[in-house]
Amino acid sequence: MVTVNYVSPDGTSRQLTAEPNVSVMEAAVRNGLTGIVAECGGSLACATCHVYVDESWLLRTGRAEDCDDDLEDQMLEGTSEERRETSRLSCQLVLTEELDGLTVHLPESQI
């Protein structure tokens, strides 16, 4: 199992565990965490699963602009929440043992 920490804008955090190969979005939604909406279920269609990866994890998760498929990058450019270097769509962050303990910060709103 892999553990992920989700930190809300008010500073409260929730820790969830998931099987490897589940995305950071799926782990959140299936357990009823409300700060990630993910209406499209991970199809890169809605941009409502935006998170900021904690700086200390960025090397391991990689940045959106470095992904082969530039859809995620384009989607993040279009959201109303501030795009940062650490911005990712959490449906594209697939959990591996290497990401055990990952911390992500939730934006104020989705889209």
Next chain:
Amino acid sequence: MSDDILIVGASQAGVQLAASLRDLGHTAPITLVGAERHLPYQRPPLSKGFLTGAASAESLALRTRDYYHEQQIDLVLGERVTGIDVDGGRATTDAGREIRASRVALATGSRPRRLVVPGSELTGVLYLRDLDDAAAVCAALHTATSVVIIGGGYIGLEAASVAAASGVRTTLVEAAGRLIERVAAPVLSSFFLHLHQGRGVDVRLSRFVTHMDGHDGAVTTVHLDNGEAVAADLVLIGIGVTPRTELAEAMGLQVQGGIVVDRQGRTSDSRVVAAGDCTLLPHPLQPDVMVRLESVQNAVEQAKVAAAALLGRDDVYDTVPWFWSDQGEVKLQIAGISAGYDAVVVRGDPGTRKFSVLYYRQGRLIAADSVNAPADYLAVRRSLTARATMEPGDVADPAVPLKSLLPT
């Protein structure tokens, strides 16, 4: 009166209703009943990633089993609610179970419209609505040599994408003169026609099926109205859906081709709400027009306000409807509802497979279809959310980001 709430339909809307009731602080019992045996799941991938094999059945679950337990949502699967007596505060299922229900949420969804022609009951003639349907289509695609898809809407086109990619000979039959005629401008219909033809799909427009022939009970041939016979060992029918309104009708609720609800998701009985495909609702951005919407976004947003209404709140559904369709490497994203448009602006060149169609009515932006152009889609969605517009003369140049036209 007890506070027990019954949710009929363990669907996207049903699960959201239950989740929202708990999020809003409702602590009394919630029973969520679903006719299927599967843990409640997402439907959109059934005609997309699930058909290609990219998504497994397990990966479609909306919530974990533990979630329902932790939230004390009593999940009853594999049973169908057959009668509801709100006055008496109880409902019954086809398994004879009695459920306490002083308030009710209907999330009964829709069923595929059936094609009734001679031969349409043959083996190999399939529909695509639920997980079992999709598993059957997926299995049939593995052995099929020749597929006929009836219906050139989104389900038909998504299925055609999967079938053609798997190397099966694929024919798509559409009765109208162009694809997705009901929901899109001709420029988009024409784009999808060329896209699918380029992938080897034989598209027959303005044609309908007169009958089907079979051998040993299994379909072999589809006959068209021009006398042509098309070989087929798999026929997939995607000609729209019909809302499931039988329970609502039996309860005496107002039904007009959908369970009639207001902007808060309330039916004609204040103790009963409804959400999702089964409803006829006020257009979220133009509430004097009644519409039916078949989408995840609609199911979720309606469920949220309906849950609030059950708890005596007055939340209104006024968020921007949106939709998406994946057809191979082509991603279509739709913001708003284009019905009633009187002008369109095409932004970008459809030949590049990256463009948007912006729909206007009386000079105001009402919707956009974006093909592989997510930034356009998001900008229009945000513009509609802000109840703003974009001047038709400003949007045609793809070098100008639509985001720059948003109100600040």
